[in-house]
Amino acid sequence: MVNLDKIFNSVGDRSLFKNKQVLQANYSPETIPHRDKEIEHIASILAPSLLGQKTSNLFVYGLTGTGKTISVRHVANELTKRSEDTDSLRIEYINCKLKKVADTEYRIFAELINKLGGEVPKTGLPTDEVYKKFIDMIEKNKEKLFIIILDEIDQAVKKISDDFLYNLMRLNSELGKTQISIIGISNDVKFLEMIDPRVKSSLSEEEIVFPPYNALQLQDILRKRAEEAFKSGVVSDGVIAKCAAYAAREHGDARRALDLLRVAGEIAERISNSKIEIKHIDEANDKIERDKILNIIENAPKQFQLVLFSIFDLTDKFKEGIFTGDVFDFYYDLCKKTNNEALTQRRVSDILAEFDMIGLISARVISKGRQGRMREIKLAIPENLVTKSRDILISSLDLN
DNA sequence: GTCAATTCACATGAAAGAGACCACGGTCTAGTG
DNA sequence: CTAGACCGTGGTCTCTTTCATGTGAATTGACGA
Numbered sequence: 001m002v003n004l005d006k007i008f009n010s011v012g013d014r015s016l017f018k019n020k021q022v023l024q025a026n027y028s029p030e031t032i033p034h035r036d037k038e039i040e041h042i043a044s045i046l047a048p049s050l051l052g053q054k055t056s057n058l059f060v061y062g063l064t065g066t067g068k069t070i071s072v073r074h075v076a077n078e079l080t081k082r083s084e085d086t087d088s089l090r091i092e093y094i095n096c097k098l099k100k101v102a103d104t105e106y107r108i109f110a111e112l113i114n115k116l117g118g119e120v121p122k123t124g125l126p127t128d129e130v131y132k133k134f135i136d137m138i139e140k141n142k143e144k145l146f147i148i149i150l151d152e153i154d155q156a157v158k159k160i161s162d163d164f165l166y167n168l169m170r171l172n173s174e175l176g177k178t179q180i181s182i183i184g185i186s187n188d189v190k191f192l193e194m195i196d197p198r199v200k201s202s203l204s205e206e207e208i209v210f211p212p213y214n215a216l217q218l219q220d221i222l223r224k225r226a227e228e229a230f231k232s233g234v235v236s237d238g239v240i241a242k243c244a245a246y247a248a249r250e251h252g253d254a255r256r257a258l259d260l261l262r263v264a265g266e267i268a269e270r271i272s273n274s275k276i277e278i279k280h281i282d283e284a285n286d287k288i289e290r291d292k293i294l295n296i297i298e299n300a301p302k303q304f305q306l307v308l309f310s311i312f313d314l315t316d317k318f319k320e321g322i323f324t325g326d327v328f329d330f331y332y333d334l335c336k337k338t339n340n341e342a343l344t345q346r347r348v349s350d351i352l353a354e355f356d357m358i359g360l361i362s363a364r365v366i367s368k369g370r371q372g373r374m375r376e377i378k379l380a381i382p383e384n385l386v387t388k389s390r391d392i393l394i395s396s397l398d399l400n
Numbered sequence: 401g402t403c404a405a406t407t408c409a410c411a412t413g414a415a416a417g418a419g420a421c422c423a424c425g426g427t428c429t430a431g432t433g
Numbered sequence: 434c435t436a437g438a439c440c441g442t443g444g445t446c447t448c449t450t451t452c453a454t455g456t457g458a459a460t461t462g463a464c465g466a
Contacts, residue, residue: 106445123445124422301448324410344450349411365411369459372409 016269016276022229023262025255028070033224034217035067038208042075045206049079052088052144054179057203062210064187065253069151072183076149090143096156103156105164109134116141138178146180153184154191162195169202212252218244221254222261230265235276242281260284293381296358297389298396303343307331307351309393311361315379324349324374338399352377
């Protein structure tokens with residue numbers, strides 16, 4: 001009989017965390033270090049909204065984990081607080097990347113309507129119906145100004161095409177008393193080049209770029225958060241610096257640094273260490289990477305798994321480079337053998353491209369002259385995960 | 401030997417289809433007074 | 434008479450297929466030295 005009491009009772013004393021929440025991704029701190037200039041800039045652009053004047057559209061750009069979202073939301077909150085009594089302003093935040101929530105034109109409008117207090121079915125209505133309803137809702141609201149924050153706006157445009165943005169911009173001319181401003185947040189530099197010039201010029205009336213944090217700034221951020229998150233004396237010397245260094249290498253991604261610190265804490269806690277040591281950071285780094293990859297593989301659709309399995313098998317067979325054709329042939333046979341419907345080569349090609357995007361494989365389009373043009377595919381999964389990944393595939397595909 | 405045309409094996413794009421999901425309005429059915 | 438069950442239609446959304454077009458360099462073949 002296991003003595004569970006002992007485990008459960010001691011969990012409180014043993015915990016290294018004071019408040020783990022602080023290290024979670026969605027936590028928004030009171031103060032945002034090293035972003036004063038940006039926050040001021042945003043605030044000055046949005047300030048006229050307090051007087052009920054339409055503000056310029058704003059485009060915020062910066063790599064992931066540079067504090068874009070958090071800064072914009074911070075300013076938004078302050079504005080909302082200050083305008084509460086006048087009812088003249090309304091700000092809504094939408095993350096366009098959230099699958100099944102706001103990644104299509106329909107769903108973005110539906111989400112906006114929901115936030116305004118309206119009801120709209122998840123599907124089944126014509127898009128322009130939703131569009132009309134949205135206009136109604138806005139007109140019915142008493143606020144004179146409506147600011148929409150579109151986070152990860154590049155994702156939306158990539159999926160939907162940019163005339164959705166064009167519509168949004170044009171809305172103002174159809175609206176009587178209410179005016180709409182848009183704040184777009186993106187981490188893709190090339191995004192602005194992709195879109196229609198008309199949309200581009202009106203979206204980026206104002207532009208703010210968030211530079212990556214450097215290692216020192218990261219340390220500062222981490223230290224502040226660590227103070228709140230951990231019990232005192234838990235974090236060993238150098239841990240913060242190491243975390244910061246890791247993240248700085250990854251283009252100054254603060255989110256990544258915080259993740260690292262949190263996972264390191266969890267690891268130390270699990271092996272009942274009373275302190276987080278530097279080696280735990282390394283372990284955390286591995287674990288994060290590992291979990292991410294295995295998670296992707298495990299949850300990938302069946303066809304993706306079949307393709308991936310083909311790649312696994314082929315890399316074993318011939319080390320000297322494998323190409324699209326090889327993968328497809330193998331995959332096709334595999335499907336036949338296992339009674340799965342085989343996809344077309346066109347589709348498999350896209351799947352390979354997606355793997356490349358996620359980083360499971362690294363593919364390079366090469367031309368072998370008369371022998372054609374194809375992707376040269378290499379597995380990009382760390383050596384020590386290959387067997388494990390393979391096992392996952394085998395069990396989830398029910399092979400052998 | 402040199403140069404442009406050819407050619408391969410895909411990559412990449414665009415459009416359209418299949419099937420799951422859903423709302424809405426109309427029709428049918430059974431239960432009620 | 435009416436509430437609820439049950440269609441049919443028409444919409445979105447994801448994953449695919451079909452059809453079309455694009456593409457980089459090895460190969461070919463004509464050409465001139």
